[in-house]
Amino acid sequence: MSDPKPPGDGEAHAELVVARRVEVTAEVVMLELRSPERVALSLWTVGAHIDLVLPSGRIRQYSLCGDPTDNSVYVIAVQRQETGRGGSVEVCDSIAVGQLLTVRGPRNHFPMGDSVNYLFIAGGIGITPISAMVREVASAQRDWKLVYGGRALDQMPFLNELVELGGDRVVPVPQDESGFPDIEALVGEVPTGTAIYCCGPSPMLAAVELAVESLRDDVSLHIERFVAPDVAASPRLSFEVELRRSGVTVVVPPEKSILEVVLDTIGDVDFSCEQGICGACETKILEGRPEHHDSLLSEEERESNATMMICVGRSKTGKLVLDL
Structure with missing residues (x-):
């Protein structure tokens, strides 16, 4: 086993193999994911999750529930949700031992602090x-x-x-x-x-x-949260978004998210939940005032206007400039 990697920042991608599959209950499947080359996986802390890229192209986030000191394996458990968005059904019905899956992360938006x-x-x-x-x-x-x-x-x-x-x-x-x-x-x-x-x-x-x-x-x-909380509806207006590194400016219409427009324009950006609860699409803001609708950023982080979740966030100003 090679030396462990540093804690993941959410940008790491790895091809891992399903080494073990256990039906923990009638509706819950536990998967153990390992490196095919037995390379040490990125370290993680309790509360962290990974993004699983499924064969269908769906991207779903699952909390790590194993031992963070064991960098040879990631353990997740998935509950079948018949009325969900299809990811859990795909995992429970189709993912088999020996299958290769793309994993992103880990990242942690639910860290555990010290307490008495x-x-x-x-x-x-x-x-x-x-x-x-x-x-x-x-x-x-x-x-x-x-x-x-x-x-x-x-x-x-x-x-x-x-x-x-x-x-x-x-x-x-x-x-x-x-x-x-x-x-x-x-x-x-x-x-x-x-x-x-x-x-x-x-x-x-x-x-x-x-x-x-x-x-x-x-x-x-x-x-x-596994599901975004209900929020009061606010008027959805069009606004411009300049993607500074890409050198393009786009219009985000009322019926689309910033993420959708960015994907249509430059294609390759990280995202997962599309509900503002996982942090995969967090993006640096260079200019403008965002309208936050995520469940992750603190009030201080929102007031700083430093980053936003582009899957749910919009703009309070006519134009946002993003580091994309």
Whole structure:
């Protein structure tokens, strides 16, 4: 095995082989991806994800749920979503051991910081980034608790190994037996200074956000979304975008995103989720004032006007100049 690469910045591309495929539950498939040449993979930290370029051309992001100290393999788990955009069905039905897949990343927009106490709240396949976090804090002998909701016990991936790891620190909440987690009670009882990390369905994330906002000003909340939150509609107007490095200026009409126009014009730019939640299309702004609609940038980052997600962002000025 060669020396490890530095942590990924989201630009790395690699051709990896599916070395192992496991049906963790009836709806969740776990894949282990390795280098065919046994080259060390880019290092990653808990909370990171990779972009998987599927044979159909679809690009989907999946959280890494393995061991970040093992640079020989990337482990992801994919839940089949019949009503989704097709990526999960393709992975679960078509991806086989021995198949080569293009991987981009890793990148991390859900990093875990230091805290004296942690509360992890996971719903469904949202356990994927949370499971890696739990293993890390358990190894570091920090104080932690995991509340894990799912439709039924046999549909909750990694539950048994997490219970073995944490015992009564792990609280399963199967919906068919116990309903939904009592979010207000969970948030209300944690000690001052607790870091809350949450990933799962949008209604659960909204409930956690509301509980923290209304009950606690002495804890920190960190959320990863798989789906962009609903936002109030705003008028969509045309504007110009100058692609400085390419030497062209284009018009973005109301019915198209900046990303769509850029792809039509210069073609080769990174993107993945097209919902402003993954960060793949983050682009440097040289001039103009963007209108942000992503779920990643902080208020300080938005006010700096330094970068934007061109899949969802628009412009407050008649023209934007981008470093493309």
